Amino acid sequence: MFSRSSWLHLRIPFSFFLLPVFLFSLAVSPNLDFQRILWVLIIVHLLLYPASNGYNSYFDKDENSIGGLRNPPPVRRGLYHLALLLDALAVVLGYFLINPLFALMLFMYGLVSKAYSHPVTRLKKYPITGWLAAGVFQGYFTFLMCYIGINDFPIEAALNERVSYAGLLTTLMLLGNYPMTQIYQHAEDAMRGDMTISRLLGIRGTFYLTGTVFTLVFLFFFLYFACFQGLHYGIIVGIAMLPIAIVFIRWMIQARRDPSAADYDHTMKLNRVSATCLNAFFLYLFGSNHHILNLL
Secondary structure, eight states, X not given: OOOHHHHHHTOGGGGGXXXXXXXXXXXXXXOOOHHXXXXXXXXXXXXXXXXXXXXXXXXXXXXXXXXXXXXXXXXXXXXXXXXHHHHHXXXXXXXXXXXXXXXXXXXXXXXXXXXXXXXXXXXXXXXXHHHHHHHIIIIIIHHHHHHHHHHTOOHHHHOSHHHHHHHHHHHHHHHHHGGGGGTTOHHHHHHHTOOOHHHHHHHHHHHHHHHHHHHHHHHHHHHHHHHHTOHHHHHHHHHHHHHHHHHHHHHHHHHHHOGGGSSHHHHHHHHHHHXXXXXXXXXXXXXXXXXXXXXX
């Protein structure tokens, strides 16, 4: 029904790089209903995110590498319909399998995602607005959405200090990571007239921004765990983030000597290392908080 190229443009494996938001939300959730957890994971990572990727690809029509696709195939009309179908399926399943609030938040995420890509609104061409929209909705908003879905909580229960602090941390993570996903696309973004935050800052400026934000991420993670869970978790998250810092600093030094090193391969390497380290830490935090590690 849909072409192979349309399925490829969904970039389902790319959802792995956004998994830390879900896992952090899961780690601080008090309720464990594994069927509900599984459905939230499927709806967000196999339906909502791929729909967003596909919709973005349809309007971008990239010819060069994009996140998760080194050589993207030509975009076909079916991709537009496939993205809308997955979006609708996410909302319907969210409504009937989770709760109406979760479904509403899925719908809202979809609207912002479409506004980011659609030619009429095209938030992507506004560097600060696009950067903040991606950071807030892929971070804090998605964190709360997953927390509400996993625990079947009303919005009031998710807006306490501990949960909100954690959600804001995910936004900070995304604000640091997002410019790095744009660093190798300056030429193609310029052809479309998209002034992304990375293109605005340039290659060196993008590294400086991300380095500054990553430093703040570590400091605020340390404060979060010191205040809410225990100082030793702050030490462990620092250890978990050390490989990310090493890869990032080595890449920054290399790119300062040779700007062509700000390419797709280095971007994907940083994404893989970052997602793997953070996913591992949040799985550890989940197991520790719910005493699952004691059973091993």
